[in-house]
Amino acid sequence: MKQQQILDARLSDWRKLIRALHARFLTGDFAKGLAFVTAVGKAAERAGHHPDVNLTYSFVDLKLISHDVSQVTQRDIDLARQISEIARAQGIESNPSGLAEIELALDSADLAAAGPFWAALLDGGFTGDDVVAPDGRLPSLWFQHTDAHETPRQRFHLDLWLPHDIAEERIAAAVAAGGRVVYDDEAPAFVVLADPEGNKACVCTFLNR
Incomplete structure (x- = not known):
């Protein structure tokens, strides 16, 4: 499903991060x-489509993706709406600002050589430019294509995926805490930040991809 279709669905409780729709209900x-x-589970059974659920003491995190095609589809949009209706009926509010997802990124000049190693080590599936753990226990690993190089440089960095309407605020907070913006020509898809020692991280959203 294309980015604009997800935005047009106006799912106020849900945000697209790396691959899936996410929501946090307080x-x-x-x-x-x-x-x-329990109510969400009954709705999921009726729909024949099931979210990933993380139940904690004070909130419930939900994740929706159509695993057969590894992307968001209309099935996810429809179930997201039903879950939001259940939350409203039970007087439960959502908190999109609490959502985030970490992805590891590794510069690689030889993906064909490096990819299988990391897939085996992380016990994940290696497809395209990604190693993804099948059960979601570990962050996904994305390979950033780069030229071969000999000089020492940062090879690993974090990609912090945030709701598109939260990212700018988080970037400002990181800058206020001593960081700096290194590259923002492709914002809001991603903005590269550096800490005071020059270590880099990217703040990513699903927009403009």
């Missing part, structure tokens, strides 16, 4: 969270 206590998850 349940406030474990019993209320369990009741919410």
Whole structure:
């Protein structure tokens, strides 16, 4: 599903991060969270489509993606709407600003050589430019194509995926904390930041990709 279709769906509780739709619902206590998850489970069974669920004491995180095609589809949009309706009926608010997803990025001049090693080490599937853990236990690993080089340089960096309407605020906070913007020509898709010692990280959104 294309980026504009996701935006046009106007899912106020949900944000697209790396590959999937994510939402955080503030349940406030474990019993209320369990009741919410139970209701979501019944809706998922009726739809024949199931979210990934993380139930904590004070909130429930949900993730929706169509695993058969490894992307967001209309099935995810439809179930996201149903879940939001359940939350509203139970008086539960969402907190999109609490969403984030970490991806590791590795500069590689020889992806064919490096990729299988990292896939084996992380017990993940190696497709395209990514190694993805099948059960979501570990961050995904993305290979950034680069020229071969001998001089020491930062090879690993973090990609911090944020809701598109939160990223600018987080970048400003990082700059206020002593960082600097290194590259923003392709914002809001990604902005490269550096800490005071020059270590880099990217703040990424799904827009303009």
